[in-house]
Amino acid sequence: MLTLGRSRPVIFYLLLVAAGLFTFANAVGNPFVHDDLFLIVADNAFSLRDIFLNPSSLPQLLPGMKGYYRPVLSLVYALEFRLFHLHAFAYHFFNILIHVVNGLLVFALLRRMTDRKMLSWLVALGFIVHPVQSEAVASVAGLSNLLFVFFCLLSFGAYMRIGIKAAGQGRSAAILGAVCFFVLALLSKEQAAFLPGLLLVYEAALAGRKPVPRTVQIFRWAGMVLVLCGYLLWRQVVLGEALAPLLRYPQELWLRVMAIPRTLLMYGRIMIFPADLHYYRSIDILQPSGSSFVVLLLILAGIGLFVRRLEPAKARLCVFGLGWFFVGLLPTLNILPLINEYSLISNFEHFLYLPLAGFLLFAFVVVGQGLDILLKDRARSGQIVMCALVISVWMGLTAYQNTFWRGEVPLFERTLKYQKNFGRARLLLGKAYYYQQQYDRAITEFDRAIAIMNGYLQKSRSAQANRIYREYLKEAYFSQAHCWEQKGDPVRAIDRYRRAIEADPSDSRIYNNLGGLYLKQNDTVAARNLFLQAQSRNPDDLHSKANLAVCYIQMQDFVKARNLLEEVLARDPQFPFARQNLEQLRKQMQGEQNRR
Numbered sequence: 001m002l003t004l005g006r007s008r009p010v011i012f013y014l015l016l017v018a019a020g021l022f023t024f025a026n027a028v029g030n031p032f033v034h035d036d037l038f039l040i041v042a043d044n045a046f047s048l049r050d051i052f053l054n055p056s057s058l059p060q061l062l063p064g065m066k067g068y069y070r071p072v073l074s075l076v077y078a079l080e081f082r083l084f085h086l087h088a089f090a091y092h093f094f095n096i097l098i099h100v101v102n103g104l105l106v107f108a109l110l111r112r113m114t115d116r117k118m119l120s121w122l123v124a125l126g127f128i129v130h131p132v133q134s135e136a137v138a139s140v141a142g143l144s145n146l147l148f149v150f151f152c153l154l155s156f157g158a159y160m161r162i163g164i165k166a167a168g169q170g171r172s173a174a175i176l177g178a179v180c181f182f183v184l185a186l187l188s189k190e191q192a193a194f195l196p197g198l199l200l201v202y203e204a205a206l207a208g209r210k211p212v213p214r215t216v217q218i219f220r221w222a223g224m225v226l227v228l229c230g231y232l233l234w235r236q237v238v239l240g241e242a243l244a245p246l247l248r249y250p251q252e253l254w255l256r257v258m259a260i261p262r263t264l265l266m267y268g269r270i271m272i273f274p275a276d277l278h279y280y281r282s283i284d285i286l287q288p289s290g291s292s293f294v295v296l297l298l299i300l301a302g303i304g305l306f307v308r309r310l311e312p313a314k315a316r317l318c319v320f321g322l323g324w325f326f327v328g329l330l331p332t333l334n335i336l337p338l339i340n341e342y343s344l345i346s347n348f349e350h351f352l353y354l355p356l357a358g359f360l361l362f363a364f365v366v367v368g369q370g371l372d373i374l375l376k377d378r379a380r381s382g383q384i385v386m387c388a389l390v391i392s393v394w395m396g397l398t399a400y401q402n403t404f405w406r407g408e409v410p411l412f413e414r415t416l417k418y419q420k421n422f423g424r425a426r427l428l429l430g431k432a433y434y435y436q437q438q439y440d441r442a443i444t445e446f447d448r449a450i451a452i453m454n455g456y457l458q459k460s461r462s463a464q465a466n467r468i469y470r471e472y473l474k475e476a477y478f479s480q481a482h483c484w485e486q487k488g489d490p491v492r493a494i495d496r497y498r499r500a501i502e503a504d505p506s507d508s509r510i511y512n513n514l515g516g517l518y519l520k521q522n523d524t525v526a527a528r529n530l531f532l533q534a535q536s537r538n539p540d541d542l543h544s545k546a547n548l549a550v551c552y553i554q555m556q557d558f559v560k561a562r563n564l565l566e567e568v569l570a571r572d573p574q575f576p577f578a579r580q581n582l583e584q585l586r587k588q589m590q591g592e593q594n595r596r
Helices: 010-023 035-042 048-053 071-084 088-114 117-129 131-137 140-164 169-186 190-205 214-239 250-258 260-272 290-308 312-332 355-406 408-418 423-435 439-459 463-486 490-503 508-520 524-537 542-554 558-571 576-595
Strands: 282-284 339-341 344-346
Touching: 010 088, 010 117, 010 355, 035 071, 035 088, 035 140, 048 071, 071 088, 071 140, 088 117, 088 131, 088 140, 117 131, 117 355, 131 140, 131 355, 140 169, 140 190, 140 214, 169 190, 169 214, 190 214, 190 312, 250 260, 260 282, 260 290, 260 355, 290 312, 312 355, 339 423, 339 463, 355 408, 408 423, 423 439, 423 463, 439 463, 463 490, 463 508, 490 508, 508 524, 508 542, 524 542, 542 558, 542 576, 558 576
Parallel strands: none
Antiparallel strands: 282 344, 339 344
């Protein structure tokens, strides 16, 4: 058999690579969807100073988004943009490659921890092909999860080598690798802060199997904690806050914590039965949680009794697997205010990207033990058949799940199949219908989004939240007005533009579009007034400035029109609408002079 080194058969690695490429092959041809293109275009600056010393512009561009500081991710996006430009298949293929490499690293790490090659391989295979991974891999924007996990796994591997390397160059290299990869993970996504917790679980459950002195265990773990503290201090300097303000709304925090059992049960269910996977998965923290506490306690008690009956080696693996799962989820487990809207808290499936490996380690040990008890002499053949069946089903479900990332219509239709009252998804689906020229369906979705957001406004007491809901209302009315324009109904379009202005009187785009509608109806005075209002809200709005010039042309005030068009072209020489109108205006003015 071909080997990689003395004890690493190449065939195990090749099978993992083949499984990953085969399972996600149908995602390579997917286009950019939802945030993909926005993130690539918005984060493609190549100034190292801007990337590392200035917070991302995304908080200003995405309402409610806070604490976004991922300079390594921004750097990778910038490099991708220069290599791939806007060829979506290249971004998707890069995601798949990183995911497969992460699976190989999971295999290598578990082999080193457990010396159980087949178990390690099955966990890595499940990690690669499980349907819950589709959200992180099939979406270009999922790169943040792939990247921080890649560096976390490398840091974990180097951390393990600190204790077994002799003092000197080997240990120094291991320490440097553990620290540097951890820093890169933190700068890829703040969720990497969980790594010291995972390392502590490893020290408690498995590190004792290796000849590592207790002092080395303590100092290597304390060193990683110091790195995390340094990162938090740096965030304080750059962002002005090291952590999200957990205690700003203490009652809401209590509701989020009370919903944790329901979240854990939901995650457990979709890892075992991944039949209802969808984007923007959320949990309503206002729903009762008492029964979830009871069910979770019973499950944990059952697990505890079962693990106690296992032989020590298997028990340690179960403890480590569950610890990996819980600690990996901790940064996103309802504690941070990851609010989608009103009482809906984000429980994205990509939060499971790395915790899944720990859950699979626990699950495969438990299932293997159960089959040993039930099948006895035929246990091995039973394990092979069951694993083959489960992996085959997972691969098929993952390939199916990838198809929802072929466009925003299937993506958000899938979301709303399971979360019918999610207003933001209604708004996004309406926009997707609009771009596909399905105006009636778009109008219906916008109406539903408007009803939901108005309901939030009536119930919410938070001024900050109300600003966000009004922003969504504005977008719904604004987009709906476009639909009515396309359907040739200016009366309803004007009404929706007016409602959008009520939601946000400061947005110059609305005045500009409404003025354009009046201009098409030859109401030049009303159009001029609206363009002037747009300019008063935003003097840098070149579209309303160019449209105002058209009004002045129609009102025979050629000098004002020329001055406005020249001002537009001075700021944007490539503005085609302004250039064309200025050329025609100059010809018209020249003709007037010749006639005189």
